[in-house]
Amino acid sequence: MTAEAPTTAPVDVSVTATELVIDKDILVVDDEPSIRDMIALFLRRLGFVVDCAKDGKDALEQFAAKRYFLVITDVGMPGISGMDLLSEIKALATDGDPAPTDVIIVTGKSAEAVAVEALRRGAYDYFRKPFSFDAMRFTVQRLLERRRLRRQAHQVHTLQVRIDAEKSHAQQAVAALVEAVYAKDSYTRGHMERVGRIAAVLGKHMGRGDEEVEILYRAGTLHDIGKIGTPDLVLNKPASLTESEWETIRLHPVVGANILAPIRALEPVCSPVRCHHERWDGSGYPSKMAGKDIPESARILAVADVCDALHSDRAYRAGLPVETVRAIIHEGRGKLFDPEVCDCFQDLCDKQLIFEPMVGSAAERRVGDAEVAHPC
Numbered sequence: 001m002t003a004e005a006p007t008t009a010p011v012d013v014s015v016t017a018t019e020l021v022i023d024k025d026i027l028v029v030d031d032e033p034s035i036r037d038m039i040a041l042f043l044r045r046l047g048f049v050v051d052c053a054k055d056g057k058d059a060l061e062q063f064a065a066k067r068y069f070l071v072i073t074d075v076g077m078p079g080i081s082g083m084d085l086l087s088e089i090k091a092l093a094t095d096g097d098p099a100p101t102d103v104i105i106v107t108g109k110s111a112e113a114v115a116v117e118a119l120r121r122g123a124y125d126y127f128r129k130p131f132s133f134d135a136m137r138f139t140v141q142r143l144l145e146r147r148r149l150r151r152q153a154h155q156v157h158t159l160q161v162r163i164d165a166e167k168s169h170a171q172q173a174v175a176a177l178v179e180a181v182y183a184k185d186s187y188t189r190g191h192m193e194r195v196g197r198i199a200a201v202l203g204k205h206m207g208r209g210d211e212e213v214e215i216l217y218r219a220g221t222l223h224d225i226g227k228i229g230t231p232d233l234v235l236n237k238p239a240s241l242t243e244s245e246w247e248t249i250r251l252h253p254v255v256g257a258n259i260l261a262p263i264r265a266l267e268p269v270c271s272p273v274r275c276h277h278e279r280w281d282g283s284g285y286p287s288k289m290a291g292k293d294i295p296e297s298a299r300i301l302a303v304a305d306v307c308d309a310l311h312s313d314r315a316y317r318a319g320l321p322v323e324t325v326r327a328i329i330h331e332g333r334g335k336l337f338d339p340e341v342c343d344c345f346q347d348l349c350d351k352q353l354i355f356e357p358m359v360g361s362a363a364e365r366r367v368g369d370a371e372v373a374h375p376c
């Protein structure tokens with residue numbers, strides 16, 4: 001085997017960067033001592049840790065004792081050929097290893113068939129003698145980059161799998177909590193689902209993207225989860241609430257946000273859940289935010305929540321007709337509710353895209369100021 005002598009040029013530091021922390025050990029296999037020593041010397045100058053093997057058997061013994069990221073092997077050797085060594089190394093790769101040992105074949109034969117066979121067996125690349133060390137440097141750099149990208153892709157995939165699993169666990173935990181709220185207050189089941197749908201329809205009509213619409217839907221379906229902390233007697237009281245009972249009710253946005261906060265997958269939902277009772281004029285709770293200080297998702301959720309709450313039958317009163325609900329939302333435009341959301345709401349009502357068919361009695365009745373401001 002022949003090869004150009006290693007140059008004495010300065011070491012290319014781009015090869016000796018962080019990749020070497022993981023990819024630093026190379027095994028050079030050649031039955032000609034002068035050739036393997038020359039290749040080893042060149043690679044050591046680049047910063048690699050290089051071991052040498054005199055034939056395939058020696059290489060496999062060393063390979064069994066130490067992990068190499070790269071094996072550079074001659075083809076024609078006594079005993080195990082470089083091609084068989086390549087196959088053995090590929091067969092030893094561990095399932096799921098994103099960057100198993102790569103093999104580069106060095107061949108003196110000019111036959112195209114040797115190169116094709118090497119690549120077929122999984123070689124990363126091949127050199128035909130005589131080869132230049134510049135070409136070897138370039139090939140090893142390219143290999144390091146490919147291994148780095150493979151590891152990154154593997155990490156992203158692993159992270160995605162973990163996030164998916166976490167999401168699934170979180171969804172199961174939240175579903176159990178939602179069921180517990182439903183058990184306390186059967187009205188909440190239909191209400192949260194409808195509010196999620198209405199909030200998503202509003203967000204979509206306002207031109208928000210798929211991700212924001214999904215957050216609105218999710219926030220709607222969970223917005224009253226904090227009512228798990230509200231006493232059953234208050235939730236199901238068949239009469240108007242006392243001020244102290246309202247105080248208990250007013251805790252639920254914060255309780256809900258605190259329940260959801262530890263679940264990373266639901267982080268975007270916490271803010272609308274916490275703020276869905278804030279009002280445009282600052283009269284809401286828990287923080288008395290006003291105007292655009294209130295997150296937009298919460299402003300949308302507020303209209304969705306109020307319109308469904310007014311329209312639905314409750315333990316203490318019958319649901320209101322659509323026209324009455326529209327009038328109340330209109331009255332609250334720029335006072336309790338974001339004007340833009342109100343306009344969008346009215347537009348969607350005109351198109352009959354907000355309300356589902358009425359289940360309750362829709363009886364005409366007088367509506368108190370407190371109920372308009374905080375009906376849900």
Ligand SMILES: [Fe+2]
Pocket residue numbers: 223224252276277305376
């Ligand atoms: Fe609420």
